[in-house]
Amino acid sequence: MGQRKIRVLIAKPGLDGHDRGAKVVARALRDAGMEVIYTGLRQTPEMIAEAALQEDVDVVGLSILSGAHMALVPRVLELLRAQGQENVKVFVGGIIPDEDVPRLLEMGVAGVYGPGTLTEQIIRDIYAAVGELDRPLRS
Amino acid sequence: MSLAESVLQGNRLALARLLSQVENETEEGLAELNRLFPYTGKAHLVGITGAPGSGKSSLVTQLVYALRHPAPEQKPVRVAVVAVDPSSPFSGGAILGDRIRMRELAGDQGVFIRSMASRGALGGVAASTANLVSVLDAAGFEIVLIETVGAGQTEVEIARLAHTVIVVEVPGLGDDVQAIKAGLLEIADIIVLNKADQPGVENAERALRTMLELASARGTLSGNAQPASPQWTPPLLRTVATEGRGVQAVVEALYNHRNFLCQSGEWERRERLRFQTQLENLFQAALIKRLHETVSATEYGHILDRIVSRQISPWKALEILLDGVVQ
Numbered sequence: 099m100g101q102r103k104i105r106v107l108i109a110k111p112g113l114d115g116h117d118r119g120a121k122v123v124a125r126a127l128r129d130a131g132m133e134v135i136y137t138g139l140r141q142t143p144e145m146i147a148e149a150a151l152q153e154d155v156d157v158v159g160l161s162i163l164s165g166a167h168m169a170l171v172p173r174v175l176e177l178l179r180a181q182g183q184e185n186v187k188v189f190v191g192g193i194i195p196d197e198d199v200p201r202l203l204e205m206g207v208a209g210v211y212g213p214g215t216l217t218e219q220i221i222r223d224i225y226a227a228v229g230e231l232d233r234p235l236r237s
Numbered sequence: 238m239s240l241a242e243s244v245l246q247g248n249r250l251a252l253a254r255l256l257s258q259v260e261n262e263t264e265e266g267l268a269e270l271n272r273l274f275p276y277t278g279k280a281h282l283v284g285i286t287g288a289p290g291s292g293k294s295s296l297v298t299q300l301v302y303a304l305r306h307p308a309p310e311q312k313p314v315r316v317a318v319v320a321v322d323p324s325s326p327f328s329g330g331a332i333l334g335d336r337i338r339m340r341e342l343a344g345d346q347g348v349f350i351r352s353m354a355s356r357g358a359l360g361g362v363a364a365s366t367a368n369l370v371s372v373l374d375a376a377g378f379e380i381v382l383i384e385t386v387g388a389g390q391t392e393v394e395i396a397r398l399a400h401t402v403i404v405v406e407v408p409g410l411g412d413d414v415q416a417i418k419a420g421l422l423e424i425a426d427i428i429v430l431n432k433a434d435q436p437g438v439e440n441a442e443r444a445l446r447t448m449l450e451l452a453s454a455r456g457t458l459s460g461n462a463q464p465a466s467p468q469w470t471p472p473l474l475r476t477v478a479t480e481g482r483g484v485q486a487v488v489e490a491l492y493n494h495r496n497f498l499c500q501s502g503e504w505e506r507r508e509r510l511r512f513q514t515q516l517e518n519l520f521q522a523a524l525i526k527r528l529h530e531t532v533s534a535t536e537y538g539h540i541l542d543r544i545v546s547r548q549i550s551p552w553k554a555l556e557i558l559l560d561g562v563v564q
């Protein structure tokens with residue numbers, strides 16, 4: 099019968115124009131067999147939440163190298179929860195100072211990744227997180 | 238409340254979830270689809286096809302925008318978009334990038350955009366695209382735009398799915414020869430010459446017009462795909478999708494074509510053809526399933542052996558198998 103693929107939204111919130119990392123991650127996830135919706139640059143948290151809903155994704159990946167993560171990430175989390183998508187796993191990558199990492203994890207972010215992260219690591223962590231998803235996994 | 242009921246009440250999260258269930262062909266998804274079927278049949282299904290990078294997503298965006306912002310005396314219609322991109326044949330994964338062009342549509346509750354991967358289907362849309370479209374139809378979207386993968390000459394499946402097919406051409410795509418063998422043109426109800434700001438528009442338009450005249454002189458084209466209707470002359474319209482130029486004329490052509498379909502009886506004919514294809518595909522799948530249920534793997538292997546060794550022909554084998562399978 100049908101097949102189930104992990105669906106991931108990769109988004110770049112804010113005015114940050116660094117998109118190499120987001121593209122590298124998107125490609126790696128595709129090569130790992132996932133379906134990756136790439137929305138491009140300059141997304142507001144509202145746009146990201148709306149796309150996450152319409153696309154019914156399992157994972158939202160935010161790539162932020164501008165330093166605005168402490169404003170953008172909580173807003174995205176809040177919007178996802180408000181629309182009933184509290185089960186969606188949020189991953190954050192980019193330039194995130196060490197002291198912000200525990201704060202992001204506490205807010206409910208599933209993982210934070212800085213420069214030099216191996217994409218294999220990201221793929222492993224997504225598989226681990228989505229395995230726990232409270233939704234039908236029938237094939 | 239079932240997903241189908243929530244969808245009928247306008248719940249967008251339920252709609253998104255049901256689309257996934259249907260895409261993955263889960264039992265629940267197919268059962269809900271069955272429940273929604275009586276509510277389908279109202280939406281105008283519009284296919285947008287054309288070569289990779291020809292501007293399909295940009296045009297879709299502008300079309301939706303125009304449909305959502307009509308002249309003051311007209312009511313904006315609710316529009317859904319299904320955008321198909323290819324799956325990687327190696328990993329089975331996909332990058333679905335059509336939304337990149339659709340930023341302008343964000344925040345509009347009258348619009349619903351869904352990306353999907355082709356998942357190995359070769360006709361330009363995925364096997365489950367028709368079912369996703371049915372769900373959106375039942376959910377009350379008056380127009381559903383279906384963007385195919387970047388298509389060549391053989392990806393013409395969209396003609397069986399849509400009421401109206403828009404083929405997007407661009408200047409400089411291999412000029413006259415390309416136009417002459419362009420299988421896509423045969424399924425076009427509306428031809429858009431996009432990127433009209435680029436050099437070579439005049440040549441491209443001339444080549445396309447020649448093609449169209451040849452086609453109409455020949456009358457209805459044969460083949461498996463459904464050819465554009467003979468009583469309708471596909472308009473050729475220039476656009477610059479990135480700026481929205483010429484898009485209003487495409488919207489008018491869409492409405493004209495819809496009127497033509499309704500008045501000529503062509504709408505019913507296309508619906509019939511679509512359901513015939515669907516029914517026969519379902520039938521085929523069901524028969525194959527029944528085959529594997531009734532004939533054991535050893536027995537089946539034995540029959541294949543006998544075919545390979547030329548003891549019986551595939552036609553004879555079919556006769557033998559059908560006797561056991563259809564009762």
Ligand code: B12
Pocket residue numbers: 108113114115116117118119120122123158159160161162163164165189190191192193211212213214215216217220
């Ligand atoms: C290349 C680069 C640019 C290029 C960007 C080209 C492009 N299209 O991407 C250009 C030259 C345009 C540029 C411009 C600027 N840059 Co710059 N740039 C860099 C640089 C050198 C490398 C970034 C990069 O592409 N890395 C390669 C990719 C593959 O790595 P990555 O993005 O880190 O991604 C990895 C991980 O972070 C993680 N990841 C990333 N995203 C995601 C998402 C998810 C979901 C997951 C799971 C993981 C993940 O996985 C990836 C793989 O390991 C960095 C310094 C650095 N070493 O990081 C500065 C840097 C990011 N830039 C910086 C700055 C300040 C700027 C500018 C503002 C001005 C300037 N000083 O040059 C402008 C602003 C541009 C803009 N419009 O936003 C600062 C940011 C400072 C901060 N945040 O506090 C940095 C850190 C340099 C520095 N040390 O000052 N930049």
Ligand SMILES: Nc1nc2c(ncn2[C@@H]2O[C@H](COP(=O)(O)OP(=O)(O)OP(=O)(O)O)[C@@H](O)[C@H]2O)c(=O)[nH]1
Pocket residue numbers: 287288289290291292293294295296335338386387431432433434435476477478479480
């Ligand atoms: N100059 C010009 N560029 C255009 C026009 N329409 C689209 N483009 C550009 O063409 C590129 C491809 O546009 P898309 O809308 O993504 O094309 P597409 O057909 O959806 O592409 P695929 O889905 O990848 O097959 C983008 O860079 C657009 O900005 C146009 O009318 N003029």
Ligand SMILES: [Mg+2]
Pocket residue numbers: 293294295334335384
């Ligand atoms: Mg596209």
